[in-house]
Amino acid sequence: MKLLCDHMLGSLARWLRFMGYDTAYPEAVGDRELLMIARAEDRVLLTRDKELAARAPGAIRIRSDVLEEQVREVAASLPLRLVDPLSRCSLCNTPLVAATPEEVQDLVPEDVRAKHAEFWRCPGCGKAYWRGTHWDKMIERLNRLDLSKA
Numbered sequence: 001m002k003l004l005c006d007h008m009l010g011s012l013a014r015w016l017r018f019m020g021y022d023t024a025y026p027e028a029v030g031d032r033e034l035l036m037i038a039r040a041e042d043r044v045l046l047t048r049d050k051e052l053a054a055r056a057p058g059a060i061r062i063r064s065d066v067l068e069e070q071v072r073e074v075a076a077s078l079p080l081r082l083v084d085p086l087s088r089c090s091l092c093n094t095p096l097v098a099a100t101p102e103e104v105q106d107l108v109p110e111d112v113r114a115k116h117a118e119f120w121r122c123p124g125c126g127k128a129y130w131r132g133t134h135w136d137k138m139i140e141r142l143n144r145l146d147l148s149k150a
């Protein structure tokens, strides 16, 4: 399942990527282009735009401004779950690769490197990832959402 977020849904796009979903989030592009991307790449369009949602088959209209609610809105239509956290870059959607502490030496603070053994790196934008406090908080927020009951 591949997703496409419109320009109003940047935070949602980052969350969906965190969960492991291939989520495109193009720069501000017109409706026509969004529809083209959805069709060409076989992506489910998530949009705040009611009229646009009506024009794209299978699109999901997002009504809420609140991130947690937006995730629920998607989960109401798609079988959303935590697929594989830390498999994609939250910033650019590129699949992450495992990295050694040495490889992320310049990207990760020393105290973090001392505490963690597993790291990931984005080959697209270079960002480093690890299961730190941010990761814990994301997982906690997702668990609180209890998507199985959405």
Ligand SMILES: [Zn+2]
Pocket: 089, 090, 091, 092, 093, 094, 122, 123, 124, 125, 126, 127
């Ligand atoms: Zn990246």
